[in-house]
Amino acid sequence: MILYPIQGTRTGVAPVCLLDIQTVDGNIYYVADRSISNIPAAITVDNEPALVEYLPWLMSAPTFRFYRSTQTDTGSILLQNLSGNSVSRDFERLARRSALEGAMFVFRWWNAGGEFAWREVHGTLTVAGVPKTSAQLNASQLIAGSDDTPAEIYGENCQLVWGEKRCGATGDTECLYSYHTCQVPEHFMGVLNTYEKNFEETIAPVITQTVNRRRGL
Amino acid sequence: MSEKVILNEHVEWDDNIEDSTTPDYGFTWNTPSRSAIAKPSGGRPYSREVTNEGHTFTLSWINRSFLCVQRIRWFYNQFKRGYFTIIDHDGGGRHCVGRFTGNLQIAEAGNDKYVIQNLTFEEIPGVPMLVYPSDWDRDSIIVGPVDDDGMLIPAISGVWSVTPMPAGFPVVLTNAGTDTSNFATTEYCGYGFRLYMRKGPNQGKAQIAIDGASYGDPIDLYNATDIGLVCVLEVLALSLDFHRVKVSATAQKNAASSATTVTYGYLRVMQ
Numbered sequence: 001m002i003l004y005p006i007q008g009t010r011t012g013v014a015p016v017c018l019l020d021i022q023t024v025d026g027n028i029y030y031v032a033d034r035s036i037s038n039i040p041a042a043i044t045v046d047n048e049p050a051l052v053e054y055l056p057w058l059m060s061a062p063t064f065r066f067y068r069s070t071q072t073d074t075g076s077i078l079l080q081n082l083s084g085n086s087v088s089r090d091f092e093r094l095a096r097r098s099a100l101e102g103a104m105f106v107f108r109w110w111n112a113g114g115e116f117a118w119r120e121v122h123g124t125l126t127v128a129g130v131p132k133t134s135a136q137l138n139a140s141q142l143i144a145g146s147d148d149t150p151a152e153i154y155g156e157n158c159q160l161v162w163g164e165k166r167c168g169a170t171g172d173t174e175c176l177y178s179y180h181t182c183q184v185p186e187h188f189m190g191v192l193n194t195y196e197k198n199f200e201e202t203i204a205p206v207i208t209q210t211v212n213r214r215r216g217l
Numbered sequence: 218m219s220e221k222v223i224l225n226e227h228v229e230w231d232d233n234i235e236d237s238t239t240p241d242y243g244f245t246w247n248t249p250s251r252s253a254i255a256k257p258s259g260g261r262p263y264s265r266e267v268t269n270e271g272h273t274f275t276l277s278w279i280n281r282s283f284l285c286v287q288r289i290r291w292f293y294n295q296f297k298r299g300y301f302t303i304i305d306h307d308g309g310g311r312h313c314v315g316r317f318t319g320n321l322q323i324a325e326a327g328n329d330k331y332v333i334q335n336l337t338f339e340e341i342p343g344v345p346m347l348v349y350p351s352d353w354d355r356d357s358i359i360v361g362p363v364d365d366d367g368m369l370i371p372a373i374s375g376v377w378s379v380t381p382m383p384a385g386f387p388v389v390l391t392n393a394g395t396d397t398s399n400f401a402t403t404e405y406c407g408y409g410f411r412l413y414m415r416k417g418p419n420q421g422k423a424q425i426a427i428d429g430a431s432y433g434d435p436i437d438l439y440n441a442t443d444i445g446l447v448c449v450l451e452v453l454a455l456s457l458d459f460h461r462v463k464v465s466a467t468a469q470k471n472a473a474s475s476a477t478t479v480t481y482g483y484l485r486v487m488q
Binding site: 016032033034035056057058059060061080081082083084085086087088089132133134 | 253254255256257258259260261263264265267360368369370371372373402403404405461
C-alpha cells in the first residue's frame with residue numbers, strides 16, 4: 001500500500017534503490033545507490049530476517065519495463081566497476097568467484113523514511129557488458145516466456161550428453177547420439193523412428209498332408 | 218635512437234648551432250588524468266588508475282638562430298616513432314623521455330631570428346631513462362595500506378591484520394610470517410618506489426618481488442629495538458608504467474629475532 005499524506009505538501013525522503021543478488025552458488029550481495037545500513041534484507045542465507053548494509057554500487061536507478069502481459073518484463077541495472085584493491089576490482093572478483101549469469105535478484109524502491117518498499121521486482125540477472133568504469137546487468141522477470149522452452153527436444157537424436165550420469169556410458173568413444181550408436185540403449189532418450197524393414201516375405205503355409213474332411217470316422 | 222639522445226644536454230651556448238636548445242620558460246609538467254571515475258548517484262566516487270600516460274609540456278623557443286630551430290626540427294622529424302631525452306635544467310635537472318607531437322611551426326621574427334611556440338612534448342611510458350627521477354621530497358607520493366575510506370589497497374593472501382602504529386603512519390598490515398604463501402601486492406602507476414616496513418626485535422624476513430620477479434634476497438627486518446617504519450628498499454630504475462610490488466612472508470628470521478612477523482607499512486611512489 002502506498003501511503004499519501006492527506007494534507008500538506010507531498011514530500012519526503014527520496015527513495016533508495018536496493019538490490020539483493022544471490023548468485024547460483026549461494027553468495028549474496030547487497031548494493032544500493034547510496035550507502036545505507038540496518039535495512040531488512042530481501043534475501044538472506046537462512047530466510048531469517050536480517051538487517052544488512054548495502055554498498056553504494058548502483059550508478060543510478062535501474063530502468064524496468066513492465067508489460068502486464070505474457071511478454072517478459074525486463075530491466076537494466078548499472079553498477080560501478082572501479083572499487084577494489086590496487087590489483088583487482090571488486091566486480092571482477094565477484095564475477096570470477098561465482099558467475100552472475102542466472103543470479104536471482106530482488107530489487108526494491110525503498111522508502112527509507114517509512115521503512116517499506118513501495119515497489120519490488122524479482123527476477124534473474126545476466127551480464128550484458130562490462131565497460132571501463134561500470135558493469136551493465138540485464139534483468140528479466142522470474143517466469144519468463146523463454147522458461148517454457150522444454151529441456152529436451154522431441155526427435156530421433158538422443159537428448160542426453162554422452163557420458164553424463166543419465167547416459168551411463170563409460171567408454172572412450174563418444175556416440176553419434178543415434179539409437180544405432182547408443183552404448184547404453186536402455187537409457188536412450190529419443191524417439192525410435194527406424195523401422196525394421198528386413199523381415200522375410202511371409203510364406204503362406206502350404207498343406208503338405210491331405211485331409212479328407214468328408215471321411216467319416 | 219633512444220633515451221641516450223638528449224635534446225638539451227646542457228644549458229650553455231652551443232657553438233655548433235650558435236644558440237642553446239634549452240627552451241624558454243620553465244617546464245610545465247602537465248599531468249594527464251590517469252584515473253577513471255564512477256560515482257553512484259548517492260555514494261562517494263570510486264576512482265582507479267587505468268592508463269599510464271606521461272607528462273606533457275608545451276615548449277617554446279623565442280628568437281633563436283636558424284641552426285637552432287633546424288636542430289629542433291630534426292628532433293621533431295627523427296623521433297616521430299621513437300623517443301629522446303629532454304632535461305628540465307631549471308626544475309632540478311629531471312630527465313624526461315618522449316617525443317614531440319602536434320604541429321611544428323617555425324616563424325620568422327626578424328634579424329635572422331626564429332620562433333617556435335607551443336610545441337608539445339609528450340612523455341612515453343614504458344621506456345628506459347638515462348637518469349630516473351629521484352626527488353623524493355617533491356615528486357613522490359605515499360601509497361598506504363588502506364585508502365581514506367578504509368579499503369585495502371594491496372591485494373592480500375593470508376591474514377594481514379590492519380593494526381595501528383604507535384607513532385608515525387596511522388596503520389600497517391601485519392602478518393605472522395609463518396606461511397610462505399602469504400603476500401601483499403600493491404600496484405601503482407609511476408616510476409621507482411621506496412618500501413617502508415617495520416623493523417624491530419620480533420620481525421622476520423620478507424621477500425620482495427617487482428612485477429612478478431623476485432628482487433634480491435629476503436630483507437631482514439630485525440632490529441634490536443623497535444624503530445617503526447623505515448625505508449628497507451629503494452628501487453629507482455623503473456620506467457613510467459604500472460608496477461606491482463609484492464611483499465611475501467618467508468617463514469625466516471634473523472637468529473636474534475623472536476618471531477617471523479612481517480609488517481607492511483607503505484610505498485613512496487615516484488610520480
